[in-house]
Amino acid sequence: MVAQTSLVSRVTLYTLLVLVLGVMLFPFFELGATALRPTADLFSFPPPWLPTHPRLHNFVDVWRIIPLRSYFVNTVEIAGGTMLLNAVAAIPAAYALARFRFPGRQAVLYVVIATQMFAPVVLLIASFRLMSQLGLLNTLWGLILMDAATTVPFTVWMLTGYFAAIPREIEEAAILDRVGRWRRLFDLFIPLSMPGIVTALVFTFILAWNEFLFAVTFVTDDSKRPLTAGLYTFVGRFSTQWNYLMAGSAMASIPVLLLFLVIQRRLIAGLTAGAVK
Amino acid sequence: MRGVAPFLAPAVVLVGMFMFYPIGMSVWMALNKVDQFGHFSKFVGLGNFRDLFSNADFRSSIYRTIIWTIAVVVVTTAISLFLAVVLIRRFPFRAVARSLLLLPWATSLVISTLLWQWIANPDFGALNHLLSSLGISHARIDWLAEPSHSFPLMIGIAIWASIPPTTLMLVAGLQGIDASLYEAGALDGAKGWHTFFDITLPQLRPVLAVTILLNVIFVFNSFPIIWVLTQGGPAGQTDTLVTYLYKQGFQLYQMGSAAAVAIVIFGILLVFSVVHTRLSWRGVLQQKDERLW
Numbered sequence: 001m002v003a004q005t006s007l008v009s010r011v012t013l014y015t016l017l018v019l020v021l022g023v024m025l026f027p028f029f030e031l032g033a034t035a036l037r038p039t040a041d042l043f044s045f046p047p048p049w050l051p052t053h054p055r056l057h058n059f060v061d062v063w064r065i066i067p068l069r070s071y072f073v074n075t076v077e078i079a080g081g082t083m084l085l086n087a088v089a090a091i092p093a094a095y096a097l098a099r100f101r102f103p104g105r106q107a108v109l110y111v112v113i114a115t116q117m118f119a120p121v122v123l124l125i126a127s128f129r130l131m132s133q134l135g136l137l138n139t140l141w142g143l144i145l146m147d148a149a150t151t152v153p154f155t156v157w158m159l160t161g162y163f164a165a166i167p168r169e170i171e172e173a174a175i176l177d178r179v180g181r182w183r184r185l186f187d188l189f190i191p192l193s194m195p196g197i198v199t200a201l202v203f204t205f206i207l208a209w210n211e212f213l214f215a216v217t218f219v220t221d222d223s224k225r226p227l228t229a230g231l232y233t234f235v236g237r238f239s240t241q242w243n244y245l246m247a248g249s250a251m252a253s254i255p256v257l258l259l260f261l262v263i264q265r266r267l268i269a270g271l272t273a274g275a276v277k
Numbered sequence: 278m279r280g281v282a283p284f285l286a287p288a289v290v291l292v293g294m295f296m297f298y299p300i301g302m303s304v305w306m307a308l309n310k311v312d313q314f315g316h317f318s319k320f321v322g323l324g325n326f327r328d329l330f331s332n333a334d335f336r337s338s339i340y341r342t343i344i345w346t347i348a349v350v351v352v353t354t355a356i357s358l359f360l361a362v363v364l365i366r367r368f369p370f371r372a373v374a375r376s377l378l379l380l381p382w383a384t385s386l387v388i389s390t391l392l393w394q395w396i397a398n399p400d401f402g403a404l405n406h407l408l409s410s411l412g413i414s415h416a417r418i419d420w421l422a423e424p425s426h427s428f429p430l431m432i433g434i435a436i437w438a439s440i441p442p443t444t445l446m447l448v449a450g451l452q453g454i455d456a457s458l459y460e461a462g463a464l465d466g467a468k469g470w471h472t473f474f475d476i477t478l479p480q481l482r483p484v485l486a487v488t489i490l491l492n493v494i495f496v497f498n499s500f501p502i503i504w505v506l507t508q509g510g511p512a513g514q515t516d517t518l519v520t521y522l523y524k525q526g527f528q529l530y531q532m533g534s535a536a537a538v539a540i541v542i543f544g545i546l547l548v549f550s551v552v553h554t555r556l557s558w559r560g561v562l563q564q565k566d567e568r569l570w
Contacts, residue, residue, distance in 0.1 A: 020359075023437070024381060030392065030395070030396055102281045119542070121523075152288055181284075212385065257384070264445070
């Protein structure tokens with residue numbers, strides 16, 4: 001179905017495409033339009049499609065109205081911590097799974113896949129109990145540990161693929177030179193797999209940035225809340241200030257969107273790994 | 278082999294402590310009465326499960342979770358397949374179209390849902406305004422008050438959120454199809470829909486299987502959309518198993534019963550994954566046989 005489709009069917013296809021994309025993007029148009037509306041205009045009927053008096057200053061005021069600064073700092077710490085913990089735990093494990101032959105290796109790989117089914121919600125009740133026993137409720141560390149534990153299997157899975165794809169000869173030369181395993185990991189495998197490592201780690205950063213279930217359950221102290229839980233609580237308390245909520249939401253989403261643009265190609269290849277040759 | 282342990286240790290400790298230990302503990306909690314502070318008061322065996330399954334609200338939330346998952350995954354897959362097939366063609370602004378599709382994926386589900394909540398506001402929201410501008414409905418629809426409106430809206434939002442990752446994975450799958458198959462098809466006179474059903478769809482099968490599996494697990498477990506919009510209300514009429522679990526645990530403080538819900542969720546997904554993997558592998562094997570033939 002490359003070139004020989006008729007004009008009519010091409011027009012139909014692209015009309016449908018524009019229609020679907022329109023529905024997909026309409027909420028973001030609404031996000032921008034609402035974020036720019038002055039509070040006085042918020043509840044006019046019928047609602048205007050575009051703000052009649054757009055007010056960029058909402059993006060400044062919102063920092064006073066919602067404790068965005070603290071939400072941002074907490075989110076960066078949680079997402080950054082999750083990413084670092086992922087690096088420390090997943091890189092050596094993936095290297096071992098890709099390059100060592102040891103009894104139970106196959107079983108470990110199966111377990112890694114199976115953990116994809118342990119959705120956070122299944123862990124929620126027992127991990128709440130664990131967090132409270134460890135004194136980690138209302139701490140950023142509690143969220144970092146849970147986010148890291150739930151993302152590590154995917155990172156291991158993706159990196160195992162990358163490490164396994166590195167040609168044997170490269171490693172064999174190093175083995176002949178009696179280079180130790182850790183040296184080989186740091187001097188050969190990590191530099192050669194940098195794009196894959198960055199993709200996998202940035203993805204864990206994004207997942208932790210967007211995480212909601214643990215954040216809303218384990219943290220009740222507003223000064224410890226990340227953006228997702230913070231913005232959600234803001235709506236509960238001040239349900240009328242949608243313009244500020246939208247301005248805050250837009251700012252909370254932009255860093256993630258930029259990161260996504262950077263990693264998307266490799267990430268998609270990683271997600272479909274095994275299914276795509 | 279010697280020396281593997283230090284490489285695996287950090288991952289094993291982390292995942293063991295914060296994933297496997299909670300899973301095991303959930304099983305044990307599900308067999309006990311446990312209060313909100315995590316104190317075990319009594320071993321009840323399968324009592325929590327018996328209580329759950331004798332509760333009509335629980336049974337209907339199982340049913341609702343299945344409807345929710347099937348509706349979202351089926352519609353998502355169909356629309357994404359269409360989008361993917363269009364997006365691998367060359368046309369002006371293709372890169373822009375693909376990048377724009379990342380927007381709903383990159384945005385946190387909580388933020389997307391809050392946005393939709395505002396869009397669905399009965400008086401000042403864009404949705405009712407749009408419907409009346411297009412002449413479809415002039416009624417003041419209160420989207421979140423009635424389950425008959427809010428549940429379809431939630432399904433719509435979940436589809437909206439699932440389309441981007443699904444489409445982009447399918448695009449990757451389509452790009453992996455050997456172009457010579459299409460050339461051979463063209464020589465045989467295959468056109469349009471025939472090429473799609475005879476070449477594209479069978480070749481795409483492994484990727485489709487992966488996206489369906491990921492979507493089912495993800496949608497089945499999805500929490501933010503329903504929680505932000507209705508918290509499963511009114512009166513539990515939009516509860517799925519996930520919001521039911523949350524309420525059992527953190528509103529009614531029945532931790533044992535909530536853990537039992539977690540085990541039910543896990544069990545259903547496990548059965549689905551096993552059956553799904555079996556079926557999709559069998560399909561792939563059969564395909565190979567046909568090719569040999």
